[in-house]
Amino acid sequence: MQAHTKPVNIPKHAFEAADRVHSSAIHLLRGLRIRDRESGIGPAQLSALSVLVFAGSKSLAELAQAEQVKPPTMSRIVAGLRRASLVRLTSNKADGRAIVITATAKGVRLMQQARVRRVESLARAISALPELEVGLLGKAAEIIEKLSRTV
C-alpha cells in the first residue's frame, strides 16, 4: 500500500528546490485567487472560460481534458457559462454529435477583467523589486513553464 517509487534517484537539492518552488506557487495563487470572487462566477467556470479565451474555441471533450475533469462535469460548467451568456454553442458541421464552444464578447471582457484583477496586485509588488530580481523572476517563469509541460 505504499508508493513503490525508487526514492533515491532524485538528488536532495533538486527535491528541496522543487519543494520551495511548489510551496511558493501555492502561496502566491492562494493570495491572488481572493479577487476572483469579484467576477461573479465560480472558479471552475472562470478557469474553463480562460481556456476558451486564451486558447480559442473547444469541443466539450477537449475542454474537459484541458481542465482535467470528466465530460459530465464540464457539461454542467458550460451550461452555467451559457446561462450567463459568457459562451455560445454552435454545431460542428463535420460531426453532428460534437459542439463548438466559443467565448462571447461578454465572456472575453469578463475574463480579461478577472485576469487584470489577479495580476494587478502582483505586478504592483513586483514593480517595487530591484531590476535584477524582476529579470530573475522572468527567467524563472520561463523555466517553470517549460517544466510544467514535462511533469
Added chain:
Amino acid sequence: MQAHTKPVNIPKHAFEAADRVHSSAIHLLRGLRIRDRESGIGPAQLSALSVLVFAGSKSLAELAQAEQVKPPTMSRIVAGLRRASLVRLTSNKADGRAIVITATAKGVRLMQQARVRRVESLARAISALPELEVGLLGKAAEIIEKLSRTV
C-alpha cells in the same frame, strides 16, 4: 463600487513579468494536483490538513482564515477529516467555546505522502536542469514567497 486603484502607476515590464509568473504557477500546479486524487480525500480537506501538519494545531476560526473560507465551511471540512481519523479535536482549557484541531499520526503520514507524490515528479524534472537554473529557481521561489506575503 469600483476598485479605486490608479491603473497607470504600474510599469509595463512589471505587469508582463507578473503575468508570466502567474501563468507559470497556474500551469505548474495544474499538473501537480493530478496526483492528489490518490490521497483519497478531497482538495479542501487535503489543504486544511496541510496547514495543520506544517503550521501546527489551530482553532476552527484560525483554520478557516488560513484557508480563506467561512467558519461553517471549515466546520464541515474538519468533520470530514475527523470521520477519517486524520485530525483530533480537543477543548481549549482557556476558552470553553473554542476547539483545538490537531493532525493525528495518520493525518501526518497521509499528508507527507501526498506532498512527496506532488513534489516528486517536479523534483525529477528539476534534477535534469543545469545547476545554474536550479539555483535560479531557488532564488525565484524565495522572492515569490516574499511577494505572496505582500500581495
Added chain:
DNA sequence: ATAAGTTAGTTAGCTATGCTAACTATATCA
C-alpha cells in the same frame, strides 16, 4: 451578580463542482 452583548462553532438550506452509471444521438465499420 446578573442582564446585555460578543464570540466560537454548529446546523439548515441553497448553489457549484466533482464523480460514475446510464441514456440519446450520431458516426463508423464489418
Added chain:
DNA sequence: TGATATAGTTAGCATAGCTAACTAACTTAT
C-alpha cells in the same frame, strides 16, 4: 444493414462554498 464506438446529457451521489439562524460560553456594564 446491423454492430460498435464516440460525443454529449441526465440522474443521482459526495464534497465544498455561501448566508442565516441557532447554541453555548465568555465579557462587560450596570
